[in-house]
Amino acid sequence: MKKEPIHPQGAPVVGPYSPGVRAGDLLFTSGQLPARLSGELVADDIRAATRQCLENVRRVLEAGGASLEDVVKVTVFLTDMADFAAMNEAYSAFFSGVPPARTCVQVAALPKGARIEIEAIAAL
Numbered sequence: 204m205k206k207e208p209i210h211p212q213g214a215p216v217v218g219p220y221s222p223g224v225r226a227g228d229l230l231f232t233s234g235q236l237p238a239r240l241s242g243e244l245v246a247d248d249i250r251a252a253t254r255q256c257l258e259n260v261r262r263v264l265e266a267g268g269a270s271l272e273d274v275v276k277v278t279v280f281l282t283d284m285a286d287f288a289a290m291n292e293a294y295s296a297f298f299s300g301v302p303p304a305r306t307c308v309q310v311a312a313l314p315k316g317a318r319i320e321i322e323a324i325a326a327l
Contacts, residue, residue, distance in 0.1 A: 209267040213240055223263040228327045230267045234280065234320040235259035236313065244315055249286040253293035256321040261297075264325055271297055273325040279307040280320040290319060 209223030209230065210216075223232045237245040237252035238259070245255040261271055281290060287307065295302075303323070313320050 207267075209263055211262040211266040214262065215240070215242060217242075223267050225267050225327070230264065230269050230273070230325040230327060232260050232263045232323045232325075234278075234322040235263070236315060236317045236320050238315070238317075244317060246316070246318065249289045249318055250293040252317070252319050253290045253321070254296075256319055257294065257297045260321055260323050264323070267325075267327075269325040269327055272300065273327060274298070274303040274323045275326045276324040277303050277305045278322050279305065280310045280313060281307065282310060282313055282318050284309045286318060 204227050207225040208221035209225060211222060214222055220233055222235075223230055235256045236259070237255035239245065239255065245252045257271075264270055264273065279290065279294070281287065290307075
């Protein structure tokens with residue numbers, strides 16, 4: 204199966220990985236931190252951080268010809284499960300209709316000291 208890297212326009216290259224990869228009819232996003240295009244981390248509020256993560260996911264999806272409506276699976280990584288309710292509140296505004304399947308796990312730490320990271324899989 205052919206793999207095609209997905210790189211949103213204007214997004215910085217930050218490591219030895221692709222922000223997204225299309226493989227057949229699936230598009231996988233790498234985990235998206237709550238970072239603005241400038242690289243500045245949104246860290247003040249978990250709701251704002253969740254929104255920024257999902258905007259970053261949306262940017263990768265759109266670069267690959269998909270949208271949030273095409274997402275079938277999401278994984279949310281939190282450094283503190285006490286943030287779950289606030290994250291869930293912000294998250295719910297991004298998915299209308301049938302929401303994707305989702306896993307949410309607490310992790311010990313995330314890159315750059317982020318409190319949240321979100322990855323997604325879309326069916327094209």
